[in-house]
Amino acid sequence: MCGIVGYVGKRTAQDVLLNGLKRLEYRGYDSAGIATLDDEDNPHLARSVGKISDLEQVISEKPHTGHMGIGHTRWATHGGVTVSNAHPHNVGNIFLVHNGIIENYKELKAKLSNYDFRSDTDTEVLAALIDSNYKGDVSLKDAVAKSLKDVRGTYGIAVFSPKEPGTIVAARLGSPLIIGLGHDETIIASDASALLGYTREAIYLNDGELAVCNSNGSEVFNLNLKHLNSHPEEIEGNLEQIQKGGYDHFLLKEIMEQATTLPNTLSGRIDVENGKMHLGGPNLTAEEMRNIHHVVIVGCGTAYYAGLLASYYMEQLIPDVTTEVVIASEYRYRSFHLPKDSVALIVSQSGETADTLACLREIKKRGVKTLGIVNVVGSTIAREVNGGTYVHAGPEISVASTKAFTAQVVTMLMFAGMIAEYHGGNPDLIHSFTRELSILPAEIEKTLNDHRSEIEQLAKKYASFDDALYLGRDTAYPIALEGALKLKEISYIHAEGYASGELKHGPIALIDDRFFEVFTILDNWLFDKSIGGLHEVRARGGKVIVLTNSTADIEADDIVRINSNVKLLAPILINTLQQLFAYYVAVERGNDVDQPRNLAKSVTVE
Numbered sequence: 001m002c003g004i005v006g007y008v009g010k011r012t013a014q015d016v017l018l019n020g021l022k023r024l025e026y027r028g029y030d031s032a033g034i035a036t037l038d039d040e041d042n043p044h045l046a047r048s049v050g051k052i053s054d055l056e057q058v059i060s061e062k063p064h065t066g067h068m069g070i071g072h073t074r075w076a077t078h079g080g081v082t083v084s085n086a087h088p089h090n091v092g093n094i095f096l097v098h099n100g101i102i103e104n105y106k107e108l109k110a111k112l113s114n115y116d117f118r119s120d121t122d123t124e125v126l127a128a129l130i131d132s133n134y135k136g137d138v139s140l141k142d143a144v145a146k147s148l149k150d151v152r153g154t155y156g157i158a159v160f161s162p163k164e165p166g167t168i169v170a171a172r173l174g175s176p177l178i179i180g181l182g183h184d185e186t187i188i189a190s191d192a193s194a195l196l197g198y199t200r201e202a203i204y205l206n207d208g209e210l211a212v213c214n215s216n217g218s219e220v221f222n223l224n225l226k227h228l229n230s231h232p233e234e235i236e237g238n239l240e241q242i243q244k245g246g247y248d249h250f251l252l253k254e255i256m257e258q259a260t261t262l263p264n265t266l267s268g269r270i271d272v273e274n275g276k277m278h279l280g281g282p283n284l285t286a287e288e289m290r291n292i293h294h295v296v297i298v299g300c301g302t303a304y305y306a307g308l309l310a311s312y313y314m315e316q317l318i319p320d321v322t323t324e325v326v327i328a329s330e331y332r333y334r335s336f337h338l339p340k341d342s343v344a345l346i347v348s349q350s351g352e353t354a355d356t357l358a359c360l361r362e363i364k365k366r367g368v369k370t371l372g373i374v375n376v377v378g379s380t381i382a383r384e385v386n387g388g389t390y391v392h393a394g395p396e397i398s399v400a401s402t403k404a405f406t407a408q409v410v411t412m413l414m415f416a417g418m419i420a421e422y423h424g425g426n427p428d429l430i431h432s433f434t435r436e437l438s439i440l441p442a443e444i445e446k447t448l449n450d451h452r453s454e455i456e457q458l459a460k461k462y463a464s465f466d467d468a469l470y471l472g473r474d475t476a477y478p479i480a481l482e483g484a485l486k487l488k489e490i491s492y493i494h495a496e497g498y499a500s501g502e503l504k505h506g507p508i509a510l511i512d513d514r515f516f517e518v519f520t521i522l523d524n525w526l527f528d529k530s531i532g533g534l535h536e537v538r539a540r541g542g543k544v545i546v547l548t549n550s551t552a553d554i555e556a557d558d559i560v561r562i563n564s565n566v567k568l569l570a571p572i573l574i575n576t577l578q579q580l581f582a583y584y585v586a587v588e589r590g591n592d593v594d595q596p597r598n599l600a601k602s603v604t605v606e
């Protein structure tokens with residue numbers, strides 16, 4: 001999605017803006033630009049389609065010298081990918097960058113007929129609206145506040161004017177904005193990673209707030225210009241975390257670092273000796289936990305699959321609680337009913353996914369308690385849920401979600417283990433899960449290190465296929481779905497995940513030379529059933545890779561056998577191999593692994 005950086009202070013603004021926009025590249029974009037004000041209060045604007053490197057080419061012809069400015073990476077929503085649609089937009093005395101969607105921009109545009117619009121964007125209309133209110137002795141802050149009251153939709157904006165050098169006004173509604181407070185400098189960004197290296201202290205703007213920024217800091221107001229007390233917070237993460245750490249791609253770094261980030265997820269939340277799990281975030285009283293009898297888990301994509309896997313564990317752990325896992329983009333439009341004794345887990349790595357956020361707001365309207373299972377600290381979902389838990393997977397830069405999936409499953413499992421105690425859950429089973437959680441990071445590290453080169457060879461062998469089926473039963477079924485998503489989104493191979501028990505209900509008709517199959521077979525009570533499915537596929541000439549934690553003899557074209565003390569959580573281990581497989585296939589196919597075509601890291605539009 002789009003990225004915003006603003007700067008006012010002692011440094012050359014151009015350098016800070018470009019560096020910040022590069023930190024935001026992972027969010028996915030198709031054009032970029034910066035606008036600065038030089039020390040003689042002359043504005044300069046540079047925009048380009050394509051990558052930041054294309055923008056740098058444009059700027060190199062006429063470098064910007066000023067010490068304040070704004071920058072933007074755009075992921076097209078209104079209007080095509082053109083320079084005229086790229087941000088920043090300049091209308092009259094206003095220079096503006098904007099994340100979000102102005103839903104009533106046509107209505108506003110009709111009232112601004114005295115302006116000559118040069119783009120197809122909703123953002124230019126907002127710039128014109130602010131300019132139309134910025135007359136006489138009206139301050140920029142007043143003009144922005146007055147204009148935003150007429151806006152319907154979502155926005156994260158940064159605005160400046162040559163009439164007020166040294167001042168940048170920022171405001172947010174539904175699209176994140178953070179104000180970094182440095183020494184004699186202030187940096188505005190839509191994502192904390194752009195602030196790292198400049199400051200660790202930041203103000204997370206809330207919806208409906210507006211900030212007036214200068215080199216001495218920032219003052220926060222509501223849209224009625226009532227001054228608000230702002231509380232700076234420490235930014236999580238560091239520069240090293242957002243560098244690639246020596247790996248070729250962020251994706252490989254994030255797959256391999258699960259063993260070191262997962263302890264952060266578990267930290268202080270499991271008691272192996274006593275077989276207990278505890279999450280502080282949901283701030284549920286014992287009474288409230290006892291009264292939960294239905295859990296609805298909401299998410300999109302990988303977050304949805306994490307919820308699906310967690311729901312299997314939840315059913316095993318909590319005998320009298322029903323679970324429901326829903327796709328946010330469907331659920332938000334359904335006439336859904338939730339029993340009063342429900343709780344909703346809102347699962348999102350970015351905490352900004354529009355459909356998931358919409359579900360959160362709809363569920364809250366029904367008076368149901370919402371708990372966030374979120375990775376990005378200070379994200380919109382994290383700020384709007386009633387309670388919740390950060391999964392602490394650290395910044396996940398690559399578009400394909402990997403370490404966050406594992407952290408989300410583990411966090412929801414700990415939630416289940418916590419409330420199970422209040423519902424007569426089997427203490428031995430709770431203890432078994434707790435013990436497996438405690439060794440899971442080391443087991444992930446062992447699994448990845450033991451099988452990385454084997455998986456890389458397999459990827460080379462199967463990279464030329466264009467179709468794949470991922471199959472699994474029980475807790476291997478959500479893993480089949482997630483494995484297929486990982487492969488399709490970065491290799492562009494058509495991959496489908498299926499419950500292996502469904503094969504005879506249709507998919508088996510697909511088996512021919514076009515396809516290969518990835519079949520997860522767990523060493524559990526359904527092993528024989530899974531082997532039956534494997535034989536069905538092989539009998540029809542299917543080329544099968546079996547991923548398993550069983551030591552039994554299994555006939556397949558290729559077998560990857562993990563040897564682990566983890567049984568209940570074996571699907572999580574096997575999924576890390578699926579992540580590696582998808583990565584190496586994508587590399588083999590020469591794809592842009594961290595920024596796959598058409599995708600963005602956070603889908604903040606519907």
Ligand code: AGP
Pocket residue numbers: 300301302303347348349350351352353356399400401402486489600601602603
């Ligand atoms: C996963 O690899 C994809 N990038 C995508 O499905 C993602 O999981 C989905 O968009 C949800 O994102 P969120 O977790 O940030 O809400």
